[in-house]
Amino acid sequence: MIFVYSVMKIIFSFFLSFLLYHTSMGQYTHLGSWNILNIRYDIGDKWSVFAEGQVRSLHFYDWFHYHEYKAGIIWHNRPGMHIALGMGDYDTYKEGGDFVTPKNNDEFRLWPQLTFDQKLGKVKMETRYRAELRFQESGFRERFRQRILFSLPLASKTSVSFSNEIFFTTREPYFERNRVALNFNQKLSPSFSIMLGYLHQFDYRINDETGRDFLQVGGYFVLGK
Numbered sequence: 164m165i166f167v168y169s170v171m172k173i174i175f176s177f178f179l180s181f182l183l184y185h186t187s188m189g190q191y192t193h194l195g196s197w198n199i200l201n202i203r204y205d206i207g208d209k210w211s212v213f214a215e216g217q218v219r220s221l222h223f224y225d226w227f228h229y230h231e232y233k234a235g236i237i238w239h240n241r242p243g244m245h246i247a248l249g250m251g252d253y254d255t256y257k258e259g260g261d262f263v264t265p266k267n268n269d270e271f272r273l274w275p276q277l278t279f280d281q282k283l284g285k286v287k288m289e290t291r292y293r294a295e296l297r298f299q300e301s302g303f304r305e306r307f308r309q310r311i312l313f314s315l316p317l318a319s320k321t322s323v324s325f326s327n328e329i330f331f332t333t334r335e336p337y338f339e340r341n342r343v344a345l346n347f348n349q350k351l352s353p354s355f356s357i358m359l360g361y362l363h364q365f366d367y368r369i370n371d372e373t374g375r376d377f378l379q380v381g382g383y384f385v386l387g388k
Contacts, residue, residue: 196220196378198219199381200381201215203383209238211236212236215234216233217231218230227256228262230254231254233249244279245278246277247275247276248273250271250272252270254266255270273296276294277293287314288313288314289313290309290311295308306330306331307330307331308329314348330342342364347359359378360381361376
């Protein structure tokens with residue numbers, strides 16, 4: 164385990180250097196921003212409700228081109244198994260400035276979700292499955308997503324996580340998108356934590372944006388009980 168922590172420290176140092184480089188050279192590398200605010204309210208041990216907003220930019224806090232607002236309910240069926248139902252509004256704008264109209268996409272989504280989590284020693288593994296029913300101006304579409312996330316505690320209130328998410332559709336060639344993320348998480352209080360990370364996105368068959376690399380910043384509230 165000492166070896167694992169040493170490796171994670173090296174990764175963390177490299178990650179900070181990477182972010183500093185992209186921040187200073189953002190106008191050339193086109194590092195975008197991916198900003199998240201999430202609030203979850205626990206109703207006893209079995210149920211939770213949540214709301215989340217996201218705003219994204221193609222350049223470093225410039226060329227804001229996307230926002231989403233969603234909410235839903237979670238049923239904690241048993242330890243390690245969570246069933247959710249969410250819905251929200253998802254809007255993608257044209258590139259070249261902040262929220263340039265007309266929009267590339269204006270969409271309402273309804274999505275059931277199933278999440279499993281388990282412990283592998285000190286590492287937490289989470290597997291998430293989501294089916295998206297997408298109502299767009301151009302018609303109805305379906306999409307399926309699977310994300311695998313590994314989280315390792317570095318200290319009592321600090322952890323690092325790595326995730327990989329793949330997107331599939333019901334239309335050929337079926338594989339649509341892949342997202343890989345490395346994030347560092349810090350719990351600041353019993354009810355609030357922050358996240359800082361890097362996300363790389365590869366689009367195989369959709370062309371609604373040119374963004375590939377993003378700085379992720381998130382704030383997460385957990386209330387109730």
